Amino acid sequence: MSSWILLGYLAVSFPLLLGIGLGQWSLIELTRHSKALVQDGSQVTQLGNRLRDDVTNLERTARQYVALGDNELLVLFYQRIARLDETLSLMRDHGLDRDFGFSLVTMRGQLAELVRQWNKGLQSGNELSQAIQGVRQLGEQAEKLVKAGHASIKRETGNLQRAAATARQRMLICALGLVPVALLAIWLLMRRLRRALASLRQAISVIGHGHQDRPIRVEGPRELVEVGERLDWLRRRLAELEGEKDRFLRHVSHELKTPLASLREAADLMGHDSVGILNPQQVELRSILLESADELHEQIAHLLAYAAWRREQKRQRATDLTAAEFADDLHGRFELQMQRHGLQWQPDIRCELIHGQPARLQEAAENLISNAIKHAPRDSAIEFGLCCVDGHFELSVRDHGAGVPDNEKDIIFEPFQRGHQTHEQGIPGTGVGLSIVSECALAHSGEVFVEDAQPGSRFVFRWPDQS
Structure with missing residues (x-):
């Protein structure tokens, strides 16, 4: 009888032990895949940025050598x-x-072809224009490679989610053969697994949306807790780097002021005949120096303003805003400017309230409207929209200008980056406005x-309703 009782206990315990063992194995696999995904994603992002810098530096050096013919540049x-390589x-x-891998x-094939063309051009003494074109094509392929890396990370994330779904199905099948105690044990295990994965997913989301002020805590098995600790270390490190970036902006801006002032003073002294009477060429050179100094001074001022804006905006809190009043206030701020350009204001307000950080939303909207005014042709319209769709707010600004190339x-949303058409048409700006809009979107998890x-461009700022 005792043997039958033992067999009965084993028969009841086996599904439970099988379910627990399968759950533990799935958890370990998901943890391993999560660690690998975090590490690969971080490495691919860092190497992608390094790749862009390498290609940019390579093209700059190639052009400098073609222009100057310096052997040190060739080395x-x-x-x-x-x-x-x-x-x-x-x-x-x-x-x-x-x-x-294909990208x-x-x-690598393009790089080898570039080296061959370059060496051939040097040996034959021909122009290196074809090699320069190869460097430009190398930059385009680098962007494709970076995008392929990001797409691969996204696919790996989907595979991880499907693996989690598969693990849940396997555990459910085992649960069908368990006694109530076994069902309860598996339910507790599933709950623990889901909570751990949810906290891990939330932790990654916190880092992805730039909320470095929120501590990360992952509850669950020791492996996931360790992953959470590493993610929290990464969060703190990113916060330190963010602070260092702000300090760097302020420090560099201030350090540039002294030599800039000396340059300006030297140019002024040249105008007072302190070094003798200037010939026409020297007068023109002095004028170029003064204009460049003024432009550099303006850029430094924008750098300081941008750093101050980043420090100030970190302390904003979200609240409800009346959409119509928000739009009317923006119209009042730009009414005279739009009249000077012969532009019409066409609002399309489809919600009563919006929820967000008032100063940041206003800053983002003002930069989008200011950008639209710069690019809109005379006697056209600026279309401003506010709506709420599928739990998300949308703020849109449209102009009828030339549009933005793909x-x-x-x-254009990166700091100090401006479009090619903007430079060609001589439109004033520093390339900071749209980067501020991007910062605002990041602060709202949007x-x-x-x-x-067609014609023109529509800029859309979308963020979730967290009221």
């Missing part, structure tokens, strides 16, 4: 080729899937993007 060119080798070590092989729709309006 530097080959050094940059070696560094770029090293970066590609490091990215190969973190290869994610076939598409990423990597393509770029290859510039991302970079996004900002530009889409073709």
